[in-house]
Amino acid sequence: MTKITIRADQPKGTINRNIYGHFAEHLGRCIYEGIWVGEESPIPNTRGIRNDVVDALKKISIPVLRWPGGCFADEYHWKDGIGPRGERPRMINTHWGGTVENNHFGTHEFFDLCEQLGCEAYVCGNVGSGSPQEMMEWVEYMTSDADSPMANLRRRNGREKPWKLKYFGVGNESWGCGGNMRPEYYADEYRRYNTFVKNYGGSKVERFACGANSEDYNWTEVLMERAGSRMHGLSLHYYTVPGDDWSNKGAATGFNEEEWHKTLWKALRMEELIAKHGAIMDKYDPNKKVGMIVDEWGTWYDVEAATNPGWLYQQNSIRDALVAAIHFNIFHAHCDRVTMTNIAQTVNVLQAMILTDKEKAILTPTYHVFEMYKIHHDAELLPVELSASKYVLNGRTIPMIHASASSSGSGNIHLSLVNLHPREATAVSVTLAGRSVTDIGGSILTGESMDSHNTFDNPEAVRPQLFENFEKADGNIAFTLPPRSVVTLMMR
Ligand code: AHR
Numbered sequence: 001m002t003k004i005t006i007r008a009d010q011p012k013g014t015i016n017r018n019i020y021g022h023f024a025e026h027l028g029r030c031i032y033e034g035i036w037v038g039e040e041s042p043i044p045n046t047r048g049i050r051n052d053v054v055d056a057l058k059k060i061s062i063p064v065l066r067w068p069g070g071c072f073a074d075e076y077h078w079k080d081g082i083g084p085r086g087e088r089p090r091m092i093n094t095h096w097g098g099t100v101e102n103n104h105f106g107t108h109e110f111f112d113l114c115e116q117l118g119c120e121a122y123v124c125g126n127v128g129s130g131s132p133q134e135m136m137e138w139v140e141y142m143t144s145d146a147d148s149p150m151a152n153l154r155r156r157n158g159r160e161k162p163w164k165l166k167y168f169g170v171g172n173e174s175w176g177c178g179g180n181m182r183p184e185y186y187a188d189e190y191r192r193y194n195t196f197v198k199n200y201g202g203s204k205v206e207r208f209a210c211g212a213n214s215e216d217y218n219w220t221e222v223l224m225e226r227a228g229s230r231m232h233g234l235s236l237h238y239y240t241v242p243g244d245d246w247s248n249k250g251a252a253t254g255f256n257e258e259e260w261h262k263t264l265w266k267a268l269r270m271e272e273l274i275a276k277h278g279a280i281m282d283k284y285d286p287n288k289k290v291g292m293i294v295d296e297w298g299t300w301y302d303v304e305a306a307t308n309p310g311w312l313y314q315q316n317s318i319r320d321a322l323v324a325a326i327h328f329n330i331f332h333a334h335c336d337r338v339t340m341t342n343i344a345q346t347v348n349v350l351q352a353m354i355l356t357d358k359e360k361a362i363l364t365p366t367y368h369v370f371e372m373y374k375i376h377h378d379a380e381l382l383p384v385e386l387s388a389s390k391y392v393l394n395g396r397t398i399p400m401i402h403a404s405a406s407s408s409g410s411g412n413i414h415l416s417l418v419n420l421h422p423r424e425a426t427a428v429s430v431t432l433a434g435r436s437v438t439d440i441g442g443s444i445l446t447g448e449s450m451d452s453h454n455t456f457d458n459p460e461a462v463r464p465q466l467f468e469n470f471e472k473a474d475g476n477i478a479f480t481l482p483p484r485s486v487v488t489l490m491m492r
Contacts (some may be wrong), residue, residue, distance in 0.1 A: 002388040002481065006405045006414055009434030010383055015406055017063040017377035018340035019331045020370060021122070023296060025070035026105070027096040027349050028311025034347030034356050035113065036105040042458075043359045047112055048104075052361045053347060054116050056354055060135075060370040062375060064167065066109050066122040070429040071095040071156045071177035073169070074128030078138045079367055081106020082157050095177060107142065108150040111461040120166040122342070127171030127186075127193055127210075128179035130442050136196035139168065144200035151200075167206050167340075169295070170194050173209040173218060173237065183222035186210060191192055204271045208293050211235035220277045224284040233291040233339065239300040239350075240267045240323055252301040252315040258423060260319055260450050261393040263299065264420050267323040268398055270297070272328045278337045291339030294331070298344045298351030299323055312349045316403060316445035316454075318462055318484055320351055321365035325418045325486045327406035328373050332381050351439025357457075365452075368445050372488045374463055375414040379406035382413065391421045400426065401481070413437075413491040419481045422450045430477040432491060439492040440477060442467035446485035 024030050037043045037050050044051045059192040069255045070077050072095060080089050081103040088103035114121045123142070123198065125135045139151035151162065170193050172178045174186040189457035197207055209227060211234040212219035212294045223234055242263040250259050274292065281290060299320050300312075307313045324343070331338045343366070347354045381404075382465035389403035402418040413435065419426060447453070452462050467487055471478045481487060 002386070002401050002426045002430065004403060004415070005385040005431045005433055006309035006413060006415060007433050008407065009100060009383070011380035011407065012383060013336050013381050015335045015376050015379050015381055016339045017061070017106070018120075019328065019335070019338060020060070020062070020373070020377060021064035021066065021340050021342040021354070022057075022062055022346045023066040023070070023342035023344045024346040024351065026072045026076070026093060026101055027070060027345065028308065028313055028314040029348040029356070030345050031105050034354070036109065038104065039049060044431070046116060048109065049116060050361070051111050053354055053356070054113075056361065056363060056367070057346070060353070061374055062119045063341060063377070064342070065117065066120050066124060066169070069124060069172055071173065073124040073172045074126050074130070074178040076126055077130065077134065078107055078141070081430050082153075083106065087490075091228070094313075097308045099310070100122070103140070106349055108157065108159060111142075121163065122167035122169065123165060123191070124172050125197075127174060127189055128350040132193050132196045136198065137429045139165070139197050139205065140200060143203040143205065146200065153427055162200070162203065162486050165203065165205055167208060168197055169210070169235070171210045175216065178210065180241055183219045184226070187203060187223050187226035191222070191230060194230055197364065206232035208233035208235055208295070211237070211293070213274070214238050215273060217276055217280060220280045224281055224290075228284045228290060231290055232324045233293040234281065235293045235295045235469065236273065237296040238270060238273055239296070239298060239344070240477055241300045249300055249302050252304070253317055253453055254393050255451060257450070258394060260422055261391070261396060261398065263319055264322060264326065265396055265398050267326050271328055274330065274334045278334060281337065282369075286487070288337055292334070292337045294338060294341040296344045297327060297341060299352055300350055308347065314350060316352060316355070316364035316366050316453040316466045318365050318445070318453070319450060321445055321462070321486055322418055322420060322484065324366045324369040325373070325416065326398055326402050328376070329348050329416065329418070332376060332404045335381055357456050363454055364452050364454060365445060365462045368462065368464050369486055372445060372486065373416060375408065375488060375490065376404070376406045376416070379408045379414065381406050384415075388426065395432055400424070414442040414492070417481060417487045417489070419483055419485045422484045425480050425482050428481050431475070437477065437491045440470050440489060443485060443486055444482070444487045446482055
């Protein structure tokens with residue numbers, strides 16, 4: 001039996017909609033094929049950007065998009081990606097499969113994409129192989145309305161008005177692919193590069209410093225101490241990798257219960273990472289002015305057979321849906337510090353929302369969690385008291401049920417629940433303290449097996465269904481939560 005009490009009269013802060021942000025890198029088939037097909041493509045597009053992908057992302061109200069990397073960001077020279085496409089230089093994408101990058105998707109195309117999506121732009125600059133001058137000029141090119149060299153270059157390339165750039169990352173993974181720097185060195189580099197990220201005219205760019213890899217708490221300590229007062233956000237990267245090493249990460253489908261359990265256990269580690277990095281940030285920033293920006297997270301498995309190993313293409317099952325839901329519940333619980341997250345990555349790479357094959361596009365179980373959790377965007381977090389069984393396997397223990405609740409501006413209460421157990425259902429009783437309920441509705445995402453997933457031949461094997469078998473007893477709401485499921489309830 002699972003007992004849940006929602007403290008409807010004790011709101012704990014706003015769940016920033018940017019927690020539902022995305023990341024799209026020049027990697028494999030994410031940008032090229034997944035988003036950009038070019039104006040001449042038979043695939044329906046608007047100025048080269050696929051319409052089906054834009055429509056799908058608009059349906060989940062994508063709030064913010066991070067680009068162009070990732071590791072790619074620190075070898076990207078933005079001037080290669082402007083001007084007539086046929087004249088743009090080609091380069092080798094050294095991180096991701098040695099693919100030749102033709103630079104057809106550059107600054108103008110990225111902002112066109114953001115404008116089509118109606119989302120904020122988050123651009124990541126090049127610290128590793130670029131210069132402060134290059135970074136300064138890029139920000140001027142994007143945001144200045146003055147009669148200045150870079151603003152005029154932008155005008156000559158067909159864009160009169162500056163774009164709205166809300167977020168700018170000063171380097172990516174500077175401890176690794178972004179330059180293998182020590183935190184002390186990067187903190188100084190951040191201070192230097194950040195000096196040249198200017199606010200032109202009325203623009204106000206929020207700057208994010210490169211943060212830690214997983215449990216590298218020393219990185220957070222050094223960055224906060226030496227540069228914490230000069231940033232709006234500090235990032236954190238953590239991937240859920242079921243295997244014990246990077247050469248054997250585990251398969252996206254066809255796994256056993258041990259791998260199911262271990263994946264969820266690893267996903268739950270996000271709670272500890274946020275709590276511990278957050279405690280360090282609290283020491284230097286007790287008023288929580290600096291956001292924790294989890295700008296890369298998600299599952300990372302072995303690539304699908306017969307695909308380029310450098311392109312990170314993987315399937316996505318109901319297990320990934322549970323991983324996403326668990327992450328969102330954790331991010332909500334820390335919404336006083338976590339102000340943005342960006343799942344890696346939007347299309348065709350890692351834990352993707354959309355998979356494409358030429359003109360076909362399918363939505364993954366992860367996409368459906370983004371869709372179901374839209375109800376939490378900018379909502380007020382409500383405390384949840386939870387009493388439930390544990391799910392124990394081979395000596396490892398994780399909770400069987402994971403939950404989060406919020407109240408929307410219209411006063412509706414929303415509860416999201418995850419049943420992590422792959423075989424057992426549970427009876428649930430929900431008490432709403434401080435409010436009465438007249439109306440209940442819900443949806444459920446589940447699959448027939450642990451690795452149920454959508455394919456181009458069967459694109460709707462996993463999709464949300466109505467969830468409606470509630471009973472009201474003694475003022476409580478009672479129902480059965482099926483195994484391996486994500487449920488969202490709306491109470492009015
Ligand atoms: O998302 C794939 C890669 O993971 C990114 O390029 C990098 O930042 C991280 O290591």
